[in-house]
Amino acid sequence: MSKDLRSRPHTPIVHATAPGKAILCGEHAVVYGHPAIALPIMAAAARATIRAASRQGITIKLPDINQRLRGHRSAKHPLIVLAGRTLDHINVAAPHLDIMLQSTIPIASGMGSGAALGAALVRGLATFYGRPLDPATVSTLVYELERFFHGTPSGIDNTVVSYAQPIWYRRDKGGSSPHLEALQIGAPFGFIIGDTGVRSPTRMTVAGVRERWTADLRTYERHFDQIGQLTSAARDALSLGDTIRLGHILNENHAVLEQIGVSSPELNRLVGAAREAGALGAKLSGGGAGGIMLAVVGPDHALAVSEALRRADAARVIHTSLEPSPEGLVPLGSHE
Numbered sequence: 083m084s085k086d087l088r089s090r091p092h093t094p095i096v097h098a099t100a101p102g103k104a105i106l107c108g109e110h111a112v113v114y115g116h117p118a119i120a121l122p123i124m125a126a127a128a129r130a131t132i133r134a135a136s137r138q139g140i141t142i143k144l145p146d147i148n149q150r151l152r153g154h155r156s157a158k159h160p161l162i163v164l165a166g167r168t169l170d171h172i173n174v175a176a177p178h179l180d181i182m183l184q185s186t187i188p189i190a191s192g193m194g195s196g197a198a199l200g201a202a203l204v205r206g207l208a209t210f211y212g213r214p215l216d217p218a219t220v221s222t223l224v225y226e227l228e229r230f231f232h233g234t235p236s237g238i239d240n241t242v243v244s245y246a247q248p249i250w251y252r253r254d255k256g257g258s259s260p261h262l263e264a265l266q267i268g269a270p271f272g273f274i275i276g277d278t279g280v281r282s283p284t285r286m287t288v289a290g291v292r293e294r295w296t297a298d299l300r301t302y303e304r305h306f307d308q309i310g311q312l313t314s315a316a317r318d319a320l321s322l323g324d325t326i327r328l329g330h331i332l333n334e335n336h337a338v339l340e341q342i343g344v345s346s347p348e349l350n351r352l353v354g355a356a357r358e359a360g361a362l363g364a365k366l367s368g369g370g371a372g373g374i375m376l377a378v379v380g381p382d383h384a385l386a387v388s389e390a391l392r393r394a395d396a397a398r399v400i401h402t403s404l405e406p407s408p409e410g411l412v413p414l415g416s417h418e
């Protein structure tokens with residue numbers, strides 16, 4: 083096949099999306115080799131629109147933050163670099179591309195906004211040239227973008243947004259292929275996410291934890307072990323459909339996250355408000371020091387919890403649920 087032909091788009095315009103995500107249990111400890119559980123959040127998503135352009139090269143427009151990027155091989159911006167790597171992967175040599183990236187995922191809030199933008203971009207490009215990629219390949223490509231934004235990412239964000247389903251995740255210490263499992267869900271679970279509205283780059287909280295870990299290895303290893311055990315217990319609670327037990331686990335996980343110094347007054351306020359309004363349990367979710375918290379709720383208290391979060395100044399409240407499925411592959415429904 084000639085390069086020209088290979089560079090020809092398959093369809094004139096393509097839209098691709100990727101969901102946001104929330105970590106149910108295991109953040110921070112996952113960076114140190116412990117397991118974590120993450121859920122895709124369909125109510126907040128990134129979207130890529132890909133069109134053929136008349137001039138050669140790649141233009142990426144980010145209307146949400148009023149930015150326009152241009153370039154191809156020599157480019158430095160991580161989104162252009164990711165586009166270039168994806169095109170190399172699918173063997174497109176001379177792209178003429180006009181790309182728009184938009185997102186309803188709050189930035190720097192623990193919802194995987196960077197990874198979701200990357201996954202939408204990679205999927206959109208692959209579909210545009212008629213060469214869809216499997217989730218593992220999308221995830222591997224997006225991991226490089228995560229490294230730029232996060233420094234030492236565990237890989238959980240790129241994985242959950244690329245697979246778009248709830249996952250049990252453990253990073254591979256050698257760095258090649260992580261251990262990944264679909265979760266068994268024994269009964270429906272309802273969750274409410276509250277956004278503090280405080281932006282907190284994950285790179286900073288991860289670096290802070292690393293500094294404290296280096297200064298006091300014994301204490302931090304103990305905290306990470308405890309989080310690992312809570313994450314395993316959360317997996318059992320999900321498979322048994324035990325919402326009460328899951329609530330206790332989330333509360334305990336939040337307490338350990340406070341001890342490792344990644345909570346904040348705003349997060350504690352929302353977590354407290356959710357518990358007082360009848361949530362079965364609540365914790366911060368993601369990097370912490372701002373960003374989001376997550377509560378597990380029974381159907382009778384969902385409304386009271388979301389109202390309490392709004393009264394406690396949540397910038398945004400998102401309802402999401404996990405439904406049982408016979409195969410153990412779980413579709414996730416969400417609404418705002």
Ligand code: PMV
Binds near residue numbers: 109238368370
């Ligand atoms: O992107 P965030 O803020 O949800 O953080 C991801 C979870 C961490 O464990 C804090 C970092 C990582 O790379 O796993």
